[in-house]
Amino acid sequence: MSHKGDEVLSVRGLRVSYAGAPALRGIDLSLRRGEILAVVGESGSGKSTLTRALLGLLPASAHSDGSIVLAGIEVTARTAPGLRGGTVSLVPQDPGASLDPVRSIGSQLRETLRLGPGARRASRAELGARAAELLASVGIDRPEERLRQYPHELSGGQKQRVLIALAFSRHPEVLVADEPTSALDVTVQRTVLETFTRVAREQGSAVVFITHDIAVATDLADRVLVLRHGEVIETDTVPRLAAGAASEYTRTLLAEVLFAGAGVGSGCKDDAASTGTGHAPAEPPALRLSGVSKRFGHGAAARTVLHDVDLTLPRGRTLALVGESGSGKSTTARIAMLLSAPDVGTVEIHGRDVTGASGALRRETWRSLQLVHQNPDRSLDPRWSVERIVAEPLRYGAATGAPERAAAVGRALESVKLADRLRHALPGELSGGQRQRVAIARALAVGATTLVLDEALSALDVVTQNHVLDLLAELQAEHRLSYLFISHDLAVVERFSDATAVLAGGRVVEAGPTARLFADPRADATRALLDARPGTRLRELVA
């Protein structure tokens, strides 16, 4: 099916291993001019190794064989530096850390442009004009002004657009995009991806789009290649995959997108229960925010971040909080956690008004209310053992001795299904999923019954996410836990939460049972969020 003359990238029998541990076990792929190939895989599938190999940037510790031919040139240690930038380029994963923080946007664009043919002697003004044009082409407003700005002055979406401009600046034949939008929220992700595919089509660049999200992959790719444990599971066009994938694994991934009732949760997601009316009305909610407003800054610089927010989380239920970045989700979480006091309004935990609590009352409240952070890599002390991490909050609770604490740690680890032998491990020795389990165990060890889960799954890949979701659902059914679930991933929200509240511009624009809200969105902001969800094309193809 591939025409030899059109082929710009050909990988044959690529094997890469690190200190004897194989990362890629014989990969074959080919790419035609202008084609978009999505490589889908979970963490550990060898995606990042493939990215580095294509750019000739494997670390010295890697052992590789097989061949990679780019536009007729074999990629070797000698040819790679000459190929990078002009023939093959990269849109990196983390826009926040992928631009030099101490150089202006203009200086970084001019530097890359200067590497192009015939640009060595171009004047600063000429290069600046070309840089401004590039920025305009990736949809950045006021490009001349942006050239003088520094990365910290741009938003995440703008930074990724700058990185796209940098990658396309020398018209590469092949562009490798490594999870370019996984750090961005849904609505931004969509507009950035649209820009990216438009520029790729305009320039006729072939694209290798590396992602963990098969929904994103099927939205924009011509062909999808599924990678697992360093092997190609299957590769096919999107319509044919939609019609029926050959492998079980691919079918599972596709089912996640199509929401074929993966069956996560306690199984009682009926409307009556989710609004809380099915339960004894006398029981106070686990968490209630009433008329909460919050402003930051003073005088002219003051900004109201939350306006009159009402939220109710009934005991034993899950309330999801969704919205674009900047909509006030994190501020709401901080107020619910008593880390920040509202200017107006009240916070009730288990029926007790704890608005503005501090000192002993706040510490006492934290025994029933705990936070699970977004990124377990950062919320766990890398030099502490699992046991010490989980036991730490116990030291500030009731006066218990070391044996009681050790027993409590054992129970907490058991409840999150972590083997007891891991209690002496350091966070760095655990997988991402295990680390997040440790964070959950730490919250449960003090006896918390209400958890604020702040994007708690977004650092995990799909398969690990499912395991942690299953665990959370089991714990909820067993101990009647209540979750305030903050997420930008609507697919997870739809499966996991009983009720959903949509934040936009600091207001709750819509709230209600999740099933109703997803089936019949009433507010514009809700519809915008739902429309921005990746996987539209796949759903249309299947429907």
Add this chain to the structure above:
Amino acid sequence: MPTARYIASRLGQALLVIWLAYTVVFVAVQLLPSDPVTIFLSTDGTPSAATLEAMRHQYGYDLPLWQQYTNNLLGLLRGDVGYSLASGQPVGTRIGSVVGSTLQLAGGAFALAVLFALALTIAAVLAPTSWLGRRLRALPPFLASVPVFWLGLVALQLLAVRWGVMSLFPDGSFLATVVPMAVLALHVSAPLAQVLLKSLDGVYAQPFIEALRARGVGEARILFAHALKNAAPPALTVAGVTIGTLLAGSIITETVFSRAGLGALVLQSVTAQDVPLVQGLVLLTALVFVVVNLLVDLLHAALDPRVLRSTRTQSASALAA
């Protein structure tokens, strides 16, 4: 106007530190068992009460404390730091006559130290083999553990005594000027190189370095145009702190190489218990520290645009995010 506000706030802080240093020195002198004149005169015999009284009056130690404090502070503003008890000359004159020599030694040593630390770091990062890189990386901890006086004595022994290419005493020749600087520089460069290497390693682990490589930017340009600029702030901070090492090292180096300078003056003033002169030397040290650290802060802001962002707006936007 964040730049102007930043500079103004740093300048204000610098002045505050100098005033505090002056006050601490003044209080410390009051805590001495008796007054400076009695201490000074008692080093050679027992002086008569009349002599003591006359000298106390002459130097103003008989005034009420608050008046001494304000008089001295006003004097300081005019650049007058009082009179040396041993020589009767103004403290400013005593210090001024030798400070040039020490500044030359310390300044030269600092410049050499920075050059040496940079050269070592760049060589270690660009080393063609990992074997060479590892050896170069082991050098700074080794240098830090070599004492200045020992290195100075070895240099003198070899250059002046065994080979006779250098004079034992400062005679203005090239070697006699540069060797003391180099000895001091090797010692001072060790912490600079250590911190710069560590900081560079951190920068090289950041994703933007791989993004630069992926765009075809060469290794030399990545190091000089990107990595060094990012890695410089921690090394700059250490450079500010090494001023203390540099001054202490200067005193030792001056003694070893028989150079005139602050070293000899410090020694004299302390053994003669000449309190006003010691006071002046302490204030000078504080001034040097403050000026150098002011320069470090201003350079830091010039290197990294994020420094100028006021902490208030930063925390507000972080909370709102």
